[in-house]
Amino acid sequence: MDLDTRLENVAVLGAAGKMGSGIALLLAQEMAREKLKAGNKDRTYVLHLIDINQESLTGLLGYLRVQLTKAAEKSIVSLREVYADRDDLIENYDVIAAFVEDSLSVVRPSTTLDSIGGSKLVFEAIIENLPIKLDVLKKVDSICGPDAYYLTNTSSIPIHVIDEGVGLKGRIIGYHFYNPPAVQKLLELISTKSTEPEVVAMGGELAKRLRKKVFPANDIAGFIGNGHFMRDILHATAEVKRLMADEGMTEPEAIYVMNKVSQDLLVRPMGIFQLIDYVGVDVCRFIMHVMTEHIEGERLEDEILNKMAKAGVLGGQFASGAQKDGILKYDGGRPAGVYDLSKGGYALFADGDWVALLDEKLGAPPAGIAPWRALLMDAGKSSKLKTYFDALAATDTMGAGLAREYLVRSQEIGAKLVADGVADSADVVNGVLTNGFYHLYGPINEYAELMTDKVGGK
Amino acid sequence: MKKLTKPVYVTAGYNTVSLGSGRKEFHPKKPRPGLEHYIKEAGQGALAQVNDPANVDEGVISNFMAARFNRQGNLAALMPMIDRKLEYKPLIRVEGACGSGGLGLVTATKAVLSGMADSVLAVGVEVQNSVKAVYGADILAGAGHFATQRKEGHAYFFPAKFSDRSCATQAEFGAEKTRKGMARWYERAILNARQCPKAQEYHNSIDDLYAAGMSPCNANAFCGHINVYDCSKVSDGASAVVFASEDGLAKLGVDKKDAVELVGYGQVVADISKDPEDQTKLTTSARAVANAMEMAGVTSKDIGMLEVHDCFTIGGMLSLEAAGFCGYGESPDFVIDGKTAPDGEVPTNLSGGLIGYGHYTGGTGVRQAADIAMQFTGKPDGQKIEIDSSKPYGLMISMGGNDRTVVSCVFRKAQ
Incomplete structure (x- = not known):
């Protein structure tokens, strides 16, 4: 059965969730484009959107309508060609409205699995909980039959564990979109030793159609993206504890410092604690738990994250995509405070002079520093980064020291992912971090080399 | 006349x-x-x-x-x-x-x-700005012929019309030279706008304007022969x-x-349902300018300040040829050589033109007249120049659609 045929009947499990809704959005567009091809007029296209939450499913339809409109607006040049034979669709407005309706017309939301029997492509984006995943997938397998292929969006659970747990015999592949799936170009594609070659080929072909950039990862818990991210977190939280012990900082102060260093001095799009909030404190804890469970000899757990979660400090996002308060407090999407566990509330940056004092303690940033956003689209960013990191290597401030340690640790983590066989090469690791996390440079880089003889003597 | x-x-x-x-x-x-x-x-x-x-x-x-x-x-x-x-x-x-x-x-x-x-x-x-650009393109396409052109037209209808002119001009007179002329037009428009606090591009901080103007064109997302810097906003x-x-x-x-005194004008209209006779020429604009100059009794050599309708860089350049400031095919060199600069042969679009000042479409012609009147009376919003006493006239071209409805006016300081 070819991909075109499989795309006639698709199901997304957990469709109203953060990742599921984005995957649904991508598929609705792709299936509508298939439906509109001249030779496909007689075919029927169905996209089952399954979620246990009725209210969320209702919200999903609204989300899809808004996002499909935005997507159609962006691709108006090609859509006018798609509808060239429709004399009634003349203006961009007409074409965009038609595409939104054509996309929504394939969608079938439901809270039950009853209707998905014909689905030959099943996307799994339900909660990162192995027993629940296994339970649902077993039911789906019994409904959809032995020729259905499965694409799981798990970001941490080894694919072979799901495969064996359900008994899919290689009909499943790891298909890890990044958040938000409709925007992020990166797709981690994880196959196991028993994954059927046809499933791998189909996954690659579909990724191409969805205009995703595929990076292959091997089937080791956490894969590449989270394999780096989780260990990056542990470095930051270890530094927080060290700053508290050695420098007499309070926990909120040390969190502020490490968030600032990891964003500003590493020229990353957001600081490490902001990224934890973006993903969700509980999600990070869960991924660490899964990695600990499946990776022999390494325990990934963090006391700060555990304490925050226990206090109900969870981060994550609202349905609108806006950031919820977490370890950091947000004002207009920007960090504005740090949660102080000892006081049960946020220490605001604007209150008093504690932030200014910390900035002073960190020291002036090295010459040539530029914000991530300014360099993102800069064609000359490589040479600007090189100049900056040269300066960072030579700068004798607390902030520069912390940044050097961070860079070197990040490089070690990246190199270990290659050594452990999670990634086939340094290029793949760097590709995942630059495409999925929007870093301007991969963790395995020439800059870290500049720092290696300058770390350890904080 | x-x-x-x-x-x-x-x-x-x-x-x-x-x-x-x-x-x-x-x-x-x-x-x-x-x-x-x-x-x-x-x-x-x-x-x-x-x-x-x-x-x-x-x-x-x-x-x-x-x-x-x-x-x-x-x-x-x-x-x-x-x-x-x-x-x-x-x-x-x-x-x-x-x-x-x-x-x-x-x-x-x-x-x-x-x-x-x-x-x-x-x-x-x-x-x-009441609608997104993608829908604004629909609305502005009303300057073309809806019945015969819109369905076949590009999503960005007018940019594509001038992309076609750019394509034809590049084919006729060389892609590289034309492209460089367009980029220099953009650069000059922004440099002028940065002198005018009311201009839309007053805050423009791009380091290398010429390099931006030379950005490659992307036919898949926009148009094949103009880039976004070639367009008024x-x-x-x-x-x-x-x-x-x-x-x-x-x-x-x-x-x-x-x-200032209005000493001549030309107003001519061409058939909206017809394509331009020649994509490399603004023939309607040429007639409007000729009529205005004849009524005023002047030639291009008498013009000390020029306001042209550069909704697109290529349109601005073709206007120079239509008005006789340079020969057919010579506008890229004319621009590259700095002849439209404030200290050049014919100071042009001193507050930035449509690309630099902005283009509130129905109001732009009035803005051009206001700019000439304010410059000639010594009270410009932006940079002030000394009008060459041997060239005491100001000329403007206001263009509707793809060179269909055109008005040109000649002014001089009131005597």
């Missing part, structure tokens, strides 16, 4: 800020001023320069598509909001796509020449001037030193 039957003066120029992307105060998701605000600001800005609005006899308002951008028709009836003393006076709205402003100037001129009015307030306005704004006879100036209490 008919001659003007009496002197017609233009005074009291006023331009609002051209608001849109690029301005620091612009935010697409925040509330912004509407049509009424701009009409009032520009109209009041002009009337503040005369003794009493009661002495203005008539009014004309130029606008292209408020009915779609703002769901508002009957625009003449918005003019009394400028000043209650305009109520119950003859007020009229004119439309000729992006050449609406030029038509407003001609309408005001005719009212003065006819003797029915001694003075006329001319306002031009457009508020376009989406703008909100308005402009106003007052037209007056000799008696009118006296009644308004305006000294001639604060006025």
